Amino acid sequence: MASQPLPPGDSPERTRQAWSVLIVSTFAFTVCFMVWMMFGVIGIPIKKMLDLNSTQFGLLMAMPVLTGSLVRVPLGIWTDRFGGRIVMAAVMAATVPAIWLMGYATQYWHFLTIGLFVGLAGGSFSVGTPYVARWFPKSRQGTAMGVYGAGNSGAAVNKFVAPVLLVAFGWTMVPQVYAAIMLGTLVLFWMFSYSDPAHLVPSNVKFVDQLKALKDPKVLKYCQYYSIVFGGYVALSLWMVQYYVGEFGLDIRVAALLAACFSLPGGVLRAIGGILSDKYGAHSVTWWVMWVSWICLFLLSYPQTDFTIQTVNGPATFHIGLNVYLFTGLMFLLGIAWAFGKASVFKYISDDYPGNIGAISGIVGLAGGLGGFILPILFGALMDFTGIRSSAFMLMYGVVWVSLIWMYFTEVRRTNLLGTTPSPQARAAA
Numbered sequence: 001m002a003s004q005p006l007p008p009g010d011s012p013e014r015t016r017q018a019w020s021v022l023i024v025s026t027f028a029f030t031v032c033f034m035v036w037m038m039f040g041v042i043g044i045p046i047k048k049m050l051d052l053n054s055t056q057f058g059l060l061m062a063m064p065v066l067t068g069s070l071v072r073v074p075l076g077i078w079t080d081r082f083g084g085r086i087v088m089a090a091v092m093a094a095t096v097p098a099i100w101l102m103g104y105a106t107q108y109w110h111f112l113t114i115g116l117f118v119g120l121a122g123g124s125f126s127v128g129t130p131y132v133a134r135w136f137p138k139s140r141q142g143t144a145m146g147v148y149g150a151g152n153s154g155a156a157v158n159k160f161v162a163p164v165l166l167v168a169f170g171w172t173m174v175p176q177v178y179a180a181i182m183l184g185t186l187v188l189f190w191m192f193s194y195s196d197p198a199h200l201v202p203s204n205v206k207f208v209d210q211l212k213a214l215k216d217p218k219v220l221k222y223c224q225y226y227s228i229v230f231g232g233y234v235a236l237s238l239w240m241v242q243y244y245v246g247e248f249g250l251d252i253r254v255a256a257l258l259a260a261c262f263s264l265p266g267g268v269l270r271a272i273g274g275i276l277s278d279k280y281g282a283h284s285v286t287w288w289v290m291w292v293s294w295i296c297l298f299l300l301s302y303p304q305t306d307f308t309i310q311t312v313n314g315p316a317t318f319h320i321g322l323n324v325y326l327f328t329g330l331m332f333l334l335g336i337a338w339a340f341g342k343a344s345v346f347k348y349i350s351d352d353y354p355g356n357i358g359a360i361s362g363i364v365g366l367a368g369g370l371g372g373f374i375l376p377i378l379f380g381a382l383m384d385f386t387g388i389r390s391s392a393f394m395l396m397y398g399v400v401w402v403s404l405i406w407m408y409f410t411e412v413r414r415t416n417l418l419g420t421t422p423s424p425q426a427r428a429a430a
Helices: 012-036 039-050 054-070 072-082 084-102 108-133 138-169 173-192 207-215 217-229 231-248 252-268 270-280 282-301 324-352 357-386 391-410 424-429
Strands: 305-311 314-320
Touching (some): 012 084, 012 108, 012 138, 012 173, 039 054, 039 108, 039 138, 039 173, 039 231, 039 252, 054 072, 054 108, 054 231, 072 084, 072 357, 084 108, 084 173, 108 138, 108 357, 138 173, 138 231, 138 324, 207 217, 207 357, 217 282, 217 357, 217 391, 231 252, 231 324, 231 391, 252 270, 270 282, 282 391, 357 391
Antiparallel strands (some): 305 314
């Protein structure tokens, strides 16, 4: 289809092509994300089979995230230079053999090594984001990127599909089925996607020139934001099934279903976050996302606690802790907030760097992905060290504090609050 002459930008045919690209790319990204999160479910029987501790389990789940993070910058740059269609297809094709081989692994190092290659699927985000955005006018790019980003719901799809396959056929069936799904998705993507040479960055732009954006303090700030709303989302999506099993003693199918209450809104509602960011601006949405996250994580951080106090009638014992219903409700709210935040951070990028979306989104995506790699390992290490499962949320609570402070001093103090007029000094600083 890419060989056909492309119609003018405002023609009905061009609009149809843009929506075709968006829909098929979002579907492809959903499948890629489903594969990327595979260890979040099959890791539980693998942990039992290999007798892993929590830190080793965290590393196992994090290995695909590491590769998916490290390839984001080069994939974003290659998307600018060669086009999203061919790069996305190459990424999906490269993962199929590794996914299939996962079912034949027997040793811990087998899973770690194959997981690195499976992780290539996670790099699809920095390919599809600039690819779909450039098919739409700037006023609708936030919405387009939000719709594409809804492919994060692949984490929830994994929690629906993998437990059923695992219980019915054993965990080894999951990677075999996922390999077949990825291959079929590759064929569909190639059939219904298009390329536009006008979307390519001129060939005289060098990789080094694009990477100079790392010197920009705003890029570093967006990386920190994204390490929460995306890195935290990835880490908790991987961690939550085993958390429900261990904390509340649930069956793996029920645990996966409840964990999807976080993963599903965290992916699907990203499109709404894109719409809100287009309407109200990236800053306003991100500011509220961070505050909602701060409140939810504060409540989630409190461990199950029994304490005894002496009363006039003798000792009285009390219990404080979230039950499974309140816990799931807070996780649902957190998933919604982070869905909006993932879209708003990329609205910052499309507003500030319209000519370099691919490279900047790759850099910011790298930061988010590295957060998703490091956090599960830290979750496991903290649990081994403290014995407290909710220490994972304590860590995330501290990271959100950093974003709130950074945002306040760099953005809020330069923004009109409650309709007030900024001072001349604030206007001059802005």
